[in-house]
Amino acid sequence: MTRERPLTGHLRSDGLALSLGEYEAVGGYQGLRAALKMAPHQVIKVVQDSTLGGRGGAGFSAGRKWSFVPDEDLHKRHVFPHEMVTMIEEPDQWDHVSAGFTTGVKWSFMPKGECAVSPAYVVANADEMEPGVFKDRVLMEGNPHQLIEGMIITAHAIGANTGYIFSRWAYKKAARCIEKAISEAREGGYLGEHILGTDFNMEIYLHTSAGRYVCGEATALLNSLEGRRANPRAKPPHTAAVGLWGRPTDVNNVETLSNVPHILQKGADWYKDLSLTDEGGTKIYGVSGRVKGPGWWELPMGTTAREIIEEHAGGMADGYRLRGFLPGGASTDFLLAEHLDVPMDVKSVSALGSRMGCGTMIILDDKTCPVGMVNNVMRFFARESCGWCTPCREGLPWTVRVLNAMEAGEGRPEDIDRLYAHACWIGEPDGTFCALAPGAMEPLQSALTYFEDDFREHIRLGRCPWRPEGGAR
């Protein structure tokens, strides 16, 4: 069986971005042509039927943020923003399992018809600043038009005329590719006024971040776009009701948006069939760490971690054994070798007590100290805390202090309980203003569960067992 790779199958082997002409030659902008012949609610229906899920996973538990039970008929009737907010506020409609809700459903929350608010916005979340995550970079550098087409279709579906691509500061090459693609799209009649001869107008602007991980959180991102500090906003209201400059705003991840043109071109059933599970489509998986061939691969959703690590990444590098892995970036719980047969989709990874996150795995090998690895991740989260709420601003540095002491040989037996307590209190879903700190606790709490002996060994020996006795650091 040949596996289709709609998102990356057409990428050039020399690493250059597809030009407009090259993209059109492989079916580019056909999805947009199809979408513009449809009414917005029909576009939403197709995307809903495709079961396309959010691909952000940016450390901010998508499930936690977005998991209210959707009203399937919502898109068929007019919904007033206040009605929508009431619905989202309804506590029993929150569902704290980690299954995120699909992109089409998310779009259906935008006010429509007589209640439509203008202007409305579509924002591509291209901040991707979580350690271990690099999949959106591949898409923006390789095929920026795919993202742009996805945004134009989204804008048509939800009633927006302006889009912003909020890109990570470090992605300099991706930024150049996007700038070029935006101007090509404008010249090609895909952006600007009367797109493809219709009444639909749209502009897209690139906004490069000034650097802060918390910008990946949708509401912090909107504050940053408005020229404010990237502190998250209180939710509700959902950004679909009150978003950028107080207007209805849809924020979607780059990979999510890049799927949209293909769904419109080839249909929801085709899209669902790409997957091995009931979460439709393909997924860009990645592996970093001590494997033979670190990299990324577009594979059917639900491909097992074992296949990704052993076949695509070539297995562990010579002399190294796998001890565990973070399945989807630095903010996901460790899994072990015994979990390798898990299908990498949202539901299956959640069932093991972790999260698929971005599907970009970080491998812990047997020659790397798990305490040091957790400490590295924790230093990142402590550094990137926006400082808005106390558990995150104060709690994360405290956790780092305890881990530093342990690594320096000054750990005390009670530190284990102290770390457990932090993981419990800071990890409490509603204990912090956003999901940054709970995300930070995921590698810690799972490391304490799976690698507790390693923590105890640091305390017993009075040094890190991975460093020579008397050695520095």
Place this chain on the structure above:
Amino acid sequence: MAISPHEQREIEALLRTYPTRRAVALEALKIVQGPKKWVTDQDLRDVAALLQMTPAELDSLATFYSQIFRRPVGEHVIRLCDGVSCWIMGETGLEEHLSRLLGIGPGETTPDRRFTWLPVSCLGVCEQAPAIMIDDDLYTRIQSEDLDAILERYADGGLEK
């Protein structure tokens, strides 16, 4: 020194892309940071006036985001990635070697003001770890011994040490 007419025109051109003036603030700070690589108090006052913000408001942004510098940096800015994938792939060894080569640690500038070494939390090239960025140039899959040659490209007449 006030911001130049050219910088002012660049900032004003951006105003078309956002409905409010303050939305341009971060991009404006990047523009005035430009070739001299940091934002002076005078820059801050000028940009704030242009965007109808108070200097304190603008400074609250400048000090929040990691890529806006409110203090002078060296001629070249070194960002050695200490994200988890790079750490696993030997970043600690690179850090020690870089420290020996430059005689400084993260957050410091060499006495000749040629290099500033800033900590950076992941450059997003984890599958090519470990990585280092010097100014806008990205180097991946580097080993300690590569650092000497890489740095020499930025050091007139090579490294002093």
